[in-house]
Amino acid sequence: MFRTVFQRAAAVKSAPRSSFKQAIPITRRHFTSDKPSSNGTPSIPAMLAVASMGFAAYYTLVKSREGQALPRRQQQKPDQQAKPTEIAQAQETTTIPAFTTDQVTVVFVLGGPGAGKGTQCDRLKKDYDFVHLSAGDLLREEQNREGSKYGELIKHYIKEGLIVPMEVTIALLEQAMRESMEKDHKYRFLIDGFPRKMDQALKFEEAVVPSKMVLYFECPEQVMLERLLKRGENSGRSDDNIESIKKRFRVFKETSFPVIEAFEKENKVKTVSCVKPVDEVYQEVRVVFDKMFEK
Ligand code: ADP
């Protein structure tokens, strides 16, 4: 939806004035050399004749379709080689997942900003042969990619601690998953920092693949704040500053935490406290992973 509107807006904005005629088809006028009726409007018998012909055609069509099912919108799968933007477009009509849970294993790794998701994923990926995909990293990469249509938009959302529209994020994730599968034959994914909003969760599970588990890192705000401010000393990130951090905390509480609660109702969530030092947190994470996954 977002992309379509965005693209149309861009197309209209960049179109030269003359091309507006092509963009908005104008109904062709038909001229006749017959003499018009005296006052220029058709006579009443002529109008009645046209109306009864129209009704007869409609009646015949309805009769001929009696007992037939209504036409359905076709389901489309995203093209295997499609670029992110093309996948995003295809997803607008996709209702079947791109992958099955037999082919692909997805673990969503969630928690507040600075809880330590990335730190723990770095370890997990080595020990359990997972690919670590951070939604935030993918968005930052896209933001910095030369020629990206979404660069400016992503920059704004990240600085403001807002949730980037899901079409962009899901398309980037799906493309990264495809690349890992095709190039490295890897089919297990830790998806870090995603989903952050209910619509993302629903769309991803419907259009890409349902998740197997949700790993939730619980951490008090004060601890996260200290970690983020420390990280901000050399991260170079536009959002590791006190104003952006406050906004990110608010978004996490109001928008992202309800996603974890929803997954809890499905019994998919494993919660680990992230307050202790990295190694100790990891020991607890390993207990969870040892039960769920082979090394
Ligand atoms: P997230 O991915 O959740 O935003 P990071 O993994 O980047 O968080 O961690 C945020 C900061 O906190 C990093 O600088 C990291 O080194 C540090 N950190 C992560 N886990 C711990 C921990 N258990 N104890 C202390 N510092 C940690």
Ligand code: AMP
């Ligand atoms: P992170 O690197 O996880 O701390 O994310 C940094 C920022 O990237 C967030 O504050 C959002 O602006 C954006 N972002 C990260 N993940 C998502 C997501 N799943 N959906 C939308 N925006 C995201």
